[in-house]
Amino acid sequence: MESHPFLGASPDFLVGDDGVGEVKCPYTHRDKVIGPQxxxxxxxxxxxxxxxxxxxxHRHYYQVQxxxxxxxxxxxxxxxxTFKDF
Structure with missing residues (x-):
């Protein structure tokens, strides 16, 4: 980014040409199905x-932004x- 060369980011993966991806593996939710609850x-x-x-x-919102x-x-x-299917 030319206007802020001191900023950096390392997304976990790219989504096609238009997106980035971030993966989290929270230990506290390892045996839960993640959903609206x-x-x-x-x-x-x-x-x-x-x-x-x-x-x-949420703290990861600003990381993603x-x-x-x-x-x-x-x-x-x-x-x-998580280790649970949905």
């Missing part, structure tokens, strides 16, 4: 009721890995 970090989209979004108050800013990508797929 995890309101500490998930909010359901009002426009698309089957889509879960990361809450703006920074990755999108530095890479110039318009979206991020945020993945929470």
């Amino acid at each position: 995890h309101q500490e970090f998930i909010v359901m989209s009002k426009k698309r009721p089957t889509v879960m979004k990361l809450k703006k108050t 920074g990755q999108m800013l530095v890479t110039g990508k318009p979206f991020c797929d945020f993945v929470v890995f």
Whole structure:
């Protein structure tokens, strides 16, 4: 990013040409199915009721926003890995 050359980011993966991806493996949720009941970090989209979004108050929200800013990508797929299927 030319206007802020001191910023850096390392997304976990790229999504096509337009997105970045971030994977989290929280130990405290390792044996849980992640879903709408995890309101500490998930909010359901009002426009698309089957889509879960990361809450703006969650600590990883700003990490993801920074990755999108530095890479110039318009979206991020945020993945929470657990040992449970959904």
